Amino acid sequence: MMNTYAVRVIYKYEMLRAWDTIMQSFASPVISTILYFVVFGSAIGSRIETVEGVSYGAFIVPGLMMLALLTQSVSNASFGIYFPRFTGTMYEVLSAPISFAEILLGYVGAAATKSFIIGVIILITAGLFVELKIAHPIWMLGFLVLTCISFSLLGFIIGLWANSFEQLQLIPMLVITPLVFLGGSFYTIDMLPPVWQTVSLFNPVVYLVSGFRWSFYEVSDVSIQLSLFMVLLFSAVCLATVWWMFKTGYRLKQ
Amino acid sequence: MNPIISVSNLSKVYSNGYRALNNVSLDFHSGEILALLGPNGAGKTTLISIICGIVNPSEGSVTVGGHDIIDDYRITRSLIGLVPQELTLSMFVTVWNTVCFSRGLFGKKPNPAYLEQLLKDLSLWDKKDSDILTLSGGMKRRVLIAKALSHEPSILFLDEPTAGVDVELRKDMWNLVDKLRQSGVTIILTTHYIEEAEEIADRVGVISKGELIVVDDKEALKHKLGxxxxxxxxxxxxxxxxxxxxxxxxxxxxxxxxxxxxxxxxxxxxxxxxxxxxxxxxxxxxxxxxxxxxxxxxxxxxxxxxxxxxx
The missing domain is CATH 3.30.70.100 (Alpha-Beta Plaits)
Known part of the structure; x- marks a missing residue:
């Protein structure tokens, strides 16, 4: 039988942690998004014509949301599991009558929820600056939720793998941020030279941003089916990795 | 009498090749206080960690209340409370929230009345809304004990409970141990201090270099060790x-x-x-x-x- 109390307390504890550091958790991603709007949307965007019929300011909204979602999901989830390992409080979770699936549900569920909230706040904030149109709300919501979950899973993996705070920051800094910036957040792929267009197709974030943007403006770099397939594939790979880590007790149990 | 915990032929070799436990077999009797004595690095904490589910055994098996610790981990772990050796606590949480967290983690539904009494017994009640960060070392240790007892376990492990503890807390702790024993809780503690084992334990086991050297009634052992x-x-x-x-x-x-x-x-x-x-x-x-x-x-x-x- 599932230990629902345990899942609940882990989830609640993680959410409380976000609440205690509300400036860091919610305000800072919103502020940085507004800055992007000012710089890219207003300053640069005023010199750029519409992109495929969408004003540049509105065009970058899905990409900006993705940028925040990805970085926040990874940092929330990685910190959430790394910190108890670092302080040693993990002993309690490991000695509790709780399955690994339940541990995952508590930690990743909370991290994904926080990212989801941030995504919604950014969407509302963006609505104050530009005129938004959401052509396919269900798809939009679907991509939003899937992204939150899959990148929280990635964060969880990083949090289990990292053996220092430096390593914890390494992947978000060296991998996630470049992938997002080069993943078509601020442009469409066909704006790039042909070689870089091909290179971009190896960037999983391209599929995310493309699919997400399609759900807003029906403008995409790749087909929506391919986007969805890639997101699901990425989630599956993360889940399989976590399953392997739990199975072997990787960095948790000796 | 059936043992409450039965350890059979337990060995542990860590990934770096270090053999922390070597073919240890030991039965813990229900309701007793057993002290595990041994120098640092003897394997005491490894033994406890395996029973509690924190470390995987390399060989051998352990049953708690007749259930295997791996196959029936939900049953065995819910019977056990563990007070670790290090002061491992989340610093930015209140005392009340951390004991509620522990209780929930062990799958018990909230019981504020029980937790209130527990905190009062440990002289923590007036600190219940304080962040753990603000507590003294002795108070933090009390919080660890409260967390271990929050889910009403029938077996309590105390790993080096008196390391760096002042006289008052030591006294309070032994009073609590006595009270718990009277309510039928089995208590297993590890220590370096032979006097401590003499004072409160019913039986004493000596572990050295990963092997259980001797386990015997306190009186019998006194003659052998003194x-x-x-x-x-x-x-x-x-x-x-x-x-x-x-x-x-x-x-x-x-x-x-x-x-x-x-x-x-x-x-x-x-x-x-x-x-x-x-x-x-x-x-x-x-x-x-x-x-x-x-x-x-x-x-x-x-x-x-x-x-x-x-x-």
């Missing part, structure tokens, strides 16, 4: 121990200038007075006499070298 030595310095060196002194367990050292007598402090007759008279009778001239209690470390080394075979 050795003292008397060093008799002589004015003039001798070549061999005089025949008159052959009935005592004596060693000649320091180039014939010192006689060492090892004896049992708990026996009714230590034989010291007779020995001194006999030394005098043998015509040896005394220069000085010293006694020393063998340190726990010595005792362990002694036991390891001469197994007592009570296993």
């Amino acid at each position: 050795k003292r030595q008397m060093m008799i310095e002589l004015e003039n060196a001798i070549d061999k121990i005089p025949d008159l002194l052959s009935s005592w367990d004596l060693e000649l050292s320091a180039e014939g200038n010192q006689l060492t007598y090892t004896y049992d402090t708990y026996s009714t007759q230590t034989g010291i007075a007779e020995l001194l008279r006999a030394v005098d009778g043998a015509g040896l001239q005394l220069k000085d006499v010293n006694t020393s209690q063998s340190s726990l470390e010595d005792i362990f080394i002694n036991i390891v070298n001469t197994p007592l075979h009570t296993r």
Whole structure:
């Protein structure tokens, strides 16, 4: 039988942690998004014509949301599991009558929820600056939720793998941020030279941003089916990795 | 009587090749207080960690309440409360929230009345809304105990509970242990301090270098462990121990200038007075006499070298 109390307390504890550091958790991603709007949307965007019929300011909204979602999901989830390992409080979770699936549900569920909230706040904030149109709300919501979950899973993996705070920051800094910036957040792929267009197709974030943007403006770099397939594939790979880590007790149990 | 915990042929080899436990078998009786003695790195914490589910065993098996710790981990872990050796606590949480967290983690539905009483018993009630960060070391240890007891376990593990603890907390802790025992809780504690084991334990187990050397009733073990030595310095060196002194367990050292007598402090007759008279009778001239209690470390080394075979 599932230990629902345990899942609940882990989830609640993680959410409380976000609440205690509300400036860091919610305000800072919103502020940085507004800055992007000012710089890219207003300053640069005023010199750029519409992109495929969408004003540049509105065009970058899905990409900006993705940028925040990805970085926040990874940092929330990685910190959430790394910190108890670092302080040693993990002993309690490991000695509790709780399955690994339940541990995952508590930690990743909370991290994904926080990212989801941030995504919604950014969407509302963006609505104050530009005129938004959401052509396919269900798809939009679907991509939003899937992204939150899959990148929280990635964060969880990083949090289990990292053996220092430096390593914890390494992947978000060296991998996630470049992938997002080069993943078509601020442009469409066909704006790039042909070689870089091909290179971009190896960037999983391209599929995310493309699919997400399609759900807003029906403008995409790749087909929506391919986007969805890639997101699901990425989630599956993360889940399989976590399953392997739990199975072997990787960095948790000796 | 069925043991509440049964450890059979348990071994643990860590990934770096270090063998922390070697074929340990031990039964814990329901309702007893068992003290595990051993020097640092003996394998005490590894043994506890395996039983609690924190470390995977390499070989052997453990049952708790008749259930296997791996196949039925939900049942076995819910029976156990663990107070770890280190002060491992989340610092930015209140005392109340952390005990509620622990209770929930162990799958128990909230019971504020029970937790209130628990915090009162541990003199933590007036600190319930304080962040753990603001508490003293002793208070933090009380919080760890409260967390371990938050889900009403029937077995409590205390790993080095008195390391760095002041007299007052020590006293409170032993009162609590006594109270828990009366309510039927089985208590297993690890310690370096033999006095501590003597004071509260029913049985004592000695672990050294990953092996369980001996486990026995406290009284029986006291005789085996409580050795003292008397060093008799002589004015003039001798070549061999005089025949008159052959009935005592004596060693000649320091180039014939010192006689060492090892004896049992708990026996009714230590034989010291007779020995001194006999030394005098043998015509040896005394220069000085010293006694020393063998340190726990010595005792362990002694036991390891001469197994007592009570296993």
